Amino acid sequence: MAPKPGRAGATMASLCLGIALVSPSAATVDPILERGRTVFLTYCAGCHGFDGLAFLPFAPSFAMGERMYKSDYELLRSIRRGRNGMPSWEGKLPDDWLTAALAYIRFMDRAGREGAPVANQVPAYFFLFPTNPGAARPAYLVIPD
Numbered sequence: 001m002a003p004k005p006g007r008a009g010a011t012m013a014s015l016c017l018g019i020a021l022v023s024p025s026a027a028t029v030d031p032i033l034e035r036g037r038t039v040f041l042t043y044c045a046g047c048h049g050f051d052g053l054a055f056l057p058f059a060p061s062f063a064m065g066e067r068m069y070k071s072d073y074e075l076l077r078s079i080r081r082g083r084n085g086m087p088s089w090e091g092k093l094p095d096d097w098l099t100a101a102l103a104y105i106r107f108m109d110r111a112g113r114e115g116a117p118v119a120n121q122v123p124a125y126f127f128l129f130p131t132n133p134g135a136a137r138p139a140y141l142v143i144p145d
């Protein structure tokens with residue numbers, strides 16, 4: 001079962017629109033990072049943690065630099081195709097959402113190294129994943145507020 005962008009997608013569209021309208025110069029807010037953050041918190045954080053400190057055993061903690069020695073090419077390939085406990089994301093989310101999520105992952109790594117780790121609020125909507133991703137039919141649940 002693939003997670004459905006549904007309401008999260010709509011929320012993100014209005015968020016991006018909001019940024020474009022409120023701060024057209026975007027001096028302080030990078031719209032790609034902002035999109036990446038939303039994607040990460042909605043679809044990835046259930047395993048990789050809201051602050052980049054993983055909940056799921058064997059999922060890397062990006063805020064601690066795990067896997068960050070790999071190239072963008074390698075990491076994107078894993079994101080698109082899936083890797084061991086991680087589902088494949090290709091065709092489930094738009095590709096530019098995946099590259100934006102990777103940009104945000106790099107940002108969390110940098111922030112951690114610079115001694116100012118990210119501290120995100122848990123969003124109203126996110127996907128929760130089972131702790132046994134090897135199960136025959138892992139369940140993907142949407143948690144409404």
Ligand code: HEC
Nearest residue numbers: 043044047058059060067075078083084085086101129133
């Ligand atoms: C169901 C849990 C789960 C979800 C959801 C999930 N991941 Fe992962 N992810 C993992 C696990 C487990 C690994 C480690 C895989 C391995 O190398 O054994 C991983 C590894 C990765 C890696 C490192 C890949 C590598 O080549 O070393 C990246 C980057 C990544 N995930 C990004 C994402 C992004 C982006 C999302 C959201 C779009 C996401 N993950 C969602 C479980 C998850």
